[in-house]
Amino acid sequence: MFGLDxxxxxxxxxxxxxxxxxxxxxxxxxxxxxxxVFIWGQNAERSFVEPYPPGFNFLVKAIFSFTNSVFxxxxxxxxxSSFSIVFLFLVGKEWFAPKIAFWASAFLAFSPAFSIYATxxxxxxxxxxxxxxxxxxxxxxxxxxxxxxxxxxxxxxY
Numbered sequence: 039m040f041g042l043d044x045x046x047x048x049x050x051x052x053x054x055x056x057x058x059x060x061x062x063x064x065x066x067x068x069x070x071x072x073x074x075v076f077i078w079g080q081n082a083e084r085s086f087v088e089p090y091p092p093g094f095n096f097l098v099k100a101i102f103s104f105t106n107s108v109f110x111x112x113x114x115x116x117x118x119s120s121f122s123i124v125f126l127f128l129v130g131k132e133w134f135a136p137k138i139a140f141w142a143s144a145f146l147a148f149s150p151a152f153s154i155y156a157t158x159x160x161x162x163x164x165x166x167x168x169x170x171x172x173x174x175x176x177x178x179x180x181x182x183x184x185x186x187x188x189x190x191x192x193x194x195x196y
Contacts, residue, residue, distance in 0.1 A: 044136050048127050048143065052120055055147035059119065062157040063112050091168060094161045112157050119156035119163035123147045125170035132177045 130139030
């Protein structure tokens with residue numbers, strides 16, 4: 039991996055990915071579905087069920103309680119996308135090999151579609167992160183020597 043060990047290579051991918059994704063951060067909710075999330079973040083009294091994962095609406099409301107900015111809400115959701123890169127590396131390392139995990143996380147980090155959707159004011163990055171976290175803990179739980187903390191990690195994110 040270009041003379042880098044696993045941790046340094048993964049750190050480099052995440053930092054470069056954050057720089058690339060930061061290019062797409064804006065302070066305007068110009069898409070219709072993003073405006074719905076923006077309105078929900080300002081006024082949480084809605085009578086219908088939102089099509090988002092559990093906790094997403096509370097996360098948006100918590101962010102909007104500190105700042106009323108779309109930019110900072112998108113930046114917080116960008117962190118979930120960064121977790122996706124890290125956990126894809128961990129899942130790939132668990133299933134395959136560190137070299138394959140490195141390239142898989144690099145392809146995800148620099149994918150144009152992922153770069154755009156990572157900064158949407160939607161739950162895309164959160165869904166990918168939750169899927170990869172639960173997959174990682176499930177793989178750990180199904181390994182030869184599972185630990186209780188793996189079951190607890192799976193239970194928390196499931």
